[in-house]
Amino acid sequence: MKKQLAVSAIAALIIGISSPAFAQDNSGGDQSQGTGRQQVMPTMPHNDWHEGERVPAKYRHYNFVMNDWKSHNLDAPAHGQQWLAVNGDYVLVAKSNWKIAKIVSGAQ
Numbered sequence: 001m002k003k004q005l006a007v008s009a010i011a012a013l014i015i016g017i018s019s020p021a022f023a024q025d026n027s028g029g030d031q032s033q034g035t036g037r038q039q040v041m042p043t044m045p046h047n048d049w050h051e052g053e054r055v056p057a058k059y060r061h062y063n064f065v066m067n068d069w070k071s072h073n074l075d076a077p078a079h080g081q082q083w084l085a086v087n088g089d090y091v092l093v094a095k096s097n098w099k100i101a102k103i104v105s106g107a108q
Contacts, residue, residue, distance in 0.1 A: 045086050045087065045089040045091050045103055046089045046103055046104075046105040046106075046107075049091065049100055049103060050100065050103075051100050051101065051102065051103065052099060052100065053099070053100055054097065054098045054099050054100070055084065055091065055093055055098045055099075055100060059084060059086055059091075060098055064084040064085060064086055065082055065083070065084060066082075066083040066084060066085040066090065067083075069083045069090075072085075072090060074090055074092075074104060075092075075102075077092060080094060080095050080096060081093065081094055081095060081101060082095055087106075088106035088107070089103065089104065089105055089106045090103070090104040090106065091103050091104075092104075
């Protein structure tokens with residue numbers, strides 16, 4: 001009887017330890033691939049922003065700077081300007097003061 005009780009206790013322990021391993025969600029995929037950037041923000045530049053205005057501070061980050069403007073059929077930025085990619089839209093800004101020079105909707 002003691003032997004059967006010990007075997008039952010060990011089996012319960014093994015099942016209890018292995019259950020969390022099976023319950024893990026692997027839907028996130030391999031985290032080592034991609035840039036890890038997350039660009040989902042509450043505002044849409046082509047609706048809410050206007051040329052001559054300054055880009056809000058939370059978008060003045062390298063995560064939004066886009067260096068592959070050619071692959072998105074955008075004009076080359078002039079000296080002192082850079083493209084930002086925000087929510088699928090493209091915003092050309094001055095590097096010195098973050099003023100918007102041009103907005104291109106990504107839906108075009």
